[in-house]
Amino acid sequence: MRQYAKYLFLSVLAFAALFPLFYTFVNSFMGAGEFNRYYGALSVGITRHNPLRIIPDWITLEGYREVFISRPHYLMRFWSSMLISGSILVGQLVVAVLGGYAFSRFRFPGCNVLFFLIVLIMMMPLQVTLVPNFIIIEALNLNGTYAALILPGIFSAFGVFLMRQVMQAVPLSLFESAKLDGAKSFAALWYVCLPNCKHGLAALAVLNFADSWNMVEQPLTFLHSALRYPLSVYLINFGSVPPEVVFAGGLLSVLPVMMLFLWFKDEIAFGIEYSVVR
Amino acid sequence: MRTLSLKNKETLTGLAYAALPLAGFSLFYIIPFGNMLWRTVSRGGIFVGFAQYTAVLQSDAFRLAAWNTFRFIGLGLPMLLLLALCTALLLNTRLKYKDGFRAAFVLPLVLPAASVIMVFRVLFDHGGFINYVLDGLGLDTVNFFNSGRMFWIILFLYLWKNTGLAIILMLGGLLQIPAEYYEAARVDGASAFLRLRKITLPLMAPTFIFVAILSIVGAFKSFREAFALGGSHPHDSIYMIQHFMQNNFERLNFPRLSVAAVLTFIVIFACVLVMFAWPEEREGE
Numbered sequence: 001m002r003q004y005a006k007y008l009f010l011s012v013l014a015f016a017a018l019f020p021l022f023y024t025f026v027n028s029f030m031g032a033g034e035f036n037r038y039y040g041a042l043s044v045g046i047t048r049h050n051p052l053r054i055i056p057d058w059i060t061l062e063g064y065r066e067v068f069i070s071r072p073h074y075l076m077r078f079w080s081s082m083l084i085s086g087s088i089l090v091g092q093l094v095v096a097v098l099g100g101y102a103f104s105r106f107r108f109p110g111c112n113v114l115f116f117l118i119v120l121i122m123m124m125p126l127q128v129t130l131v132p133n134f135i136i137i138e139a140l141n142l143n144g145t146y147a148a149l150i151l152p153g154i155f156s157a158f159g160v161f162l163m164r165q166v167m168q169a170v171p172l173s174l175f176e177s178a179k180l181d182g183a184k185s186f187a188a189l190w191y192v193c194l195p196n197c198k199h200g201l202a203a204l205a206v207l208n209f210a211d212s213w214n215m216v217e218q219p220l221t222f223l224h225s226a227l228r229y230p231l232s233v234y235l236i237n238f239g240s241v242p243p244e245v246v247f248a249g250g251l252l253s254v255l256p257v258m259m260l261f262l263w264f265k266d267e268i269a270f271g272i273e274y275s276v277v278r
Numbered sequence: 279m280r281t282l283s284l285k286n287k288e289t290l291t292g293l294a295y296a297a298l299p300l301a302g303f304s305l306f307y308i309i310p311f312g313n314m315l316w317r318t319v320s321r322g323g324i325f326v327g328f329a330q331y332t333a334v335l336q337s338d339a340f341r342l343a344a345w346n347t348f349r350f351i352g353l354g355l356p357m358l359l360l361l362a363l364c365t366a367l368l369l370n371t372r373l374k375y376k377d378g379f380r381a382a383f384v385l386p387l388v389l390p391a392a393s394v395i396m397v398f399r400v401l402f403d404h405g406g407f408i409n410y411v412l413d414g415l416g417l418d419t420v421n422f423f424n425s426g427r428m429f430w431i432i433l434f435l436y437l438w439k440n441t442g443l444a445i446i447l448m449l450g451g452l453l454q455i456p457a458e459y460y461e462a463a464r465v466d467g468a469s470a471f472l473r474l475r476k477i478t479l480p481l482m483a484p485t486f487i488f489v490a491i492l493s494i495v496g497a498f499k500s501f502r503e504a505f506a507l508g509g510s511h512p513h514d515s516i517y518m519i520q521h522f523m524q525n526n527f528e529r530l531n532f533p534r535l536s537v538a539a540v541l542t543f544i545v546i547f548a549c550v551l552v553m554f555a556w557p558e559e560r561e562g563e
Contacts, residue, residue, distance in 0.1 A: 006368050013365060014382040017442065020397040021389060099299035106292025114300065116554065121307050123491050123550050124543065125498030127523045131532070131539045132310035139310075155302035185291050210388035216502045217520075221527055235392035236506035250393040257388050261381075269380040272443065273450030 021254065023054070028063050028247035030056035035246075063248030071242075074231075074249055081230040082256070084149050085212040091154030092208050093201065100163025101189050105175065115164070122157035126217045137222060148222040153212050159204050166200030166274045167193055202264035203271025210257045311543075314536045334537040342514065343522035344541075346429075350518060351497050354433050358493050359486065361437065362444035367478075369445065370452045380449070383442035391502040394435070398507065402431055423507060429515040435503045440496040444489045451485030452478070487553040494549065 034056055067074045102108075103115050121129070129152070137148045170193055178188045194201070219233045226234075231253045235241060241249060261268070318330055334340050365383070369376060386394075401407050402422040409419040422431055455478065463473045501520035504512055510525055511517070519542060526535040 006371070006373075010365070010368060010373075010379050013441075014379055016438065017382050017386050020394045021385065023397050023400075024393045095299045095302060098295050102292050102294075102296035102299070106288055106295065108289040108292040108296070111292070111296075114296070116550075117308065118299075118303065119554075120547065120550055121303060123495060123546055125495050125520075125546070127498055127501075127520050128539045128543045128546070129307060129311075130523070130527070131314050131536050132307055134527075135310040135313055136306055151302075152306045155299070155306050157303065157307075160299055185295075206388060214388075214390045214502070216391065216505065217524065220524065232390055232392065235390070236395060236502065246396055250390075250396060253390045254393050257390070261385065261388055265381045265384075266377060268384055269377075269446050269449075272384075272446045273453065 021258075024247050024250045024254065026055060028251045029059045029061065030247065031058055031060040031062045034058060063245050066242070066245045067248045067252055071245070074245070074252065077229070077231045077234055078252060080146070080228070081213060081232065081253075084146055084153075084215075084230055085209050085256075087146075087150045088153035088156075088212040089205060089209050091150070092156060092159045093205065095154060096159025096163045096204055097189070097194070097201075099160030100165075100167050101193065103160065103164040104167035105185075105193075118157045118160055122161050130217060130221055133218075134221065143222060144224050144228075145222075146228075149212075149215065149218050152218075153215075156208070156211075159208060162204050162271070162274075163197065163200060166197045166271065169274055170196045199267040199271040200274060201271075202267035203269075203274075206257075206260050206264050206268050207272075209260055213253075213257055315540060318533065318536045318540055330533050330537050331541075334534055334541070337534075339517075339522055340534075340538065342517055343519045343538075346516065347497075347518045347520075350429070350433065350436075350500070350516075351494055354436050354497060355490060355493055357433075358437055358441055358444055359490065362441050362448050362489065363482075365441070365445045366448035366452055367474075369449055380446060383445050385442065386439045387443050391506055394438075395503060395506040398431065398435065398503075424513055426513065426515040428504075428508060428513045431507070432500055432504050432516050436497060436500045439500075439503075440493055443496070444493055447489045447492070448482070448485055451482050455481050484553075491546075491549050491553060494546070 099118070103111060103118075133148075133152045134143075137143050137152075142148045142151070174192050174196065175188055178192045183191065214232050215230070216233055216236065219229050223229060231249075235246075235249055235253055319328060320326055369379060373379070399406065403409075404419070404421055404423070406422075408422075412419050420427065422428065459477050459481075460473060463477060468476065498520055501518065501524070504516050504518065504521070505524070508516060510521065510528070512521065519538060523535055523538055526532075526538070
């Protein structure tokens with residue numbers, strides 16, 4: 001009995017977690033006509049109530065044709081988002097590995113204070129860090145460019161924190177035997193440390209990519225032309241999105257993150273669990 | 279002498295690895311933050327006191343935003359921690375499909391706001407599904423988005439998005455509690471509830487604080503959902519610090535913006551200090 005209650009509780013939660021994605025997926029095969037019939041009331045705000053359409057009456061790829069062929073600016077924004085998030089991911093991995101290695105394996109003057117500062121930056125909500133970011137972006141004359149989104153993103157503190165936690169869990173004996181074999185510090189990092197941190201790197205990659213892929217506040221702040229907005233900002237602005245492509249466009253925006261997520265799904269949870277090791 | 283030089287070498291190597299990250303953090307966060315701090319108390323390079331702070335603290339918009347943010351976190355955080363703890367405790371038992379459940383719970387964290395918002399509109403909009411059901415039952419329909427109920431919808435979205443990460447982190451904390459503690463307690467005849475109260479909860483304190491702070495950061499990210507559903511001037515019940523700041527950004531009102539940023543910083547700073555102080559205290563017990 002208690003067993004059933006347990007599975008029921010977890011299943012309800014899992015259902016709630018998965019439902020929006022499932023709903024988006026299924027409804028992306030809905031045609032414009034059906035969409036307007038069922039969701040028309042939403043966009044114009046009249047009081048006509050709609051039943052929930054889970055499965056479209058008529059399965060069609062209309063939405064996808066619009067997104068992929070008829071309206072090239074979707075793909076354009078998709079690739080802008082890719083460029084931004086991809087650059088941040090590569091830079092962030094380098095910064096996180098270097099910083100994590102330094103703070104987990106070496107002692108240097110001020111390392112505790114500096115690590116405290118990093119945790120502090122990590123804990124700050126965007127609303128605190130956007131103003132300092134803005135000041136430096138202005139000073140570097142990068143306002144209005146994608147670099148204004150990418151550079152602060154590369155130096156997000158979470159990566160250094162996570163990699164430090166993960167690298168600290170790598171057994172010390174591995175490093176000592178590497179040292180006895182005459183490995184320099186970089187060789188130890190490359191051949192000993194990183195192969196043992198794959199789950200941490202995977203978790204970081206997915207979380208970081210998802211975070212920058214979904215960025216909203218930064219583009220609103222730094223990009224002054226709606227034309228340059230990445231997919232994440234464009235899609236939450238419903239006024240600008242034609243209804244028949246809401247779901248297909250939504251699915252397009254989920255795709256890269258989902259692929260990363262499914263690829264690394266076992267490592268992510270394992271990698272995140274590590275971040276509480278203190 | 280030799281050990282000293284070895285030590286120096288280690289210091290230098292460590293600094294060399296830390297150099298790039300530290301340079302970046304300084305350039306993009308620490309130095310401009312100092313600059314911002316100075317700007318809030320100076321004009322034309324001269325210290326002018328805290329007049330800007332009093333002005334912001336007295337403004338109605340800021341007070342409303344601060345109160346809403348406080349209310350949001352004050353209600354949402356305990357709910358989130360409790361839900362996550364219960365789920366993590368369940369996940370920490372013998373269970374089939376454990377990995378599947380874990381993966382499902384992390385998923386909301388990585389989904390773009392846009393894909394979720396549409397579903398919420400379909401459900402809660404005035405012409406949406408919930409009103410369809412209410413109407414069908416002969417009840418009055420409810421305006422969710424332009425009323426105080428918006429607060430609860432954003433709160434629900436916050437829980438939906440952030441509980442998964444908290445569950446995984448708490449599971450990580452639970453796994454670190456040595457199994458011998460539980461076995462010893464079981465031998466002594468301690469009940470499941472007593473084991474939870476005397477072993478699990480005290481040993482989880484650092485994890486709780488860590489999760490709490492990350493969840494507070496997550497609460498500030500609820501701006502995205504609030505913005506998507508309510509625009510830049512939503513219903514009063516959900517006008518939060520994030521709206522206050524984003525709107526001041528649009529008006530390029532930097533003094534107000536910077537002051538709000540510094541005030542938010544102070545609150546989070548205090549939380550982080552508590553987190554760092556806590557475990558030491560525990561070890562001393």
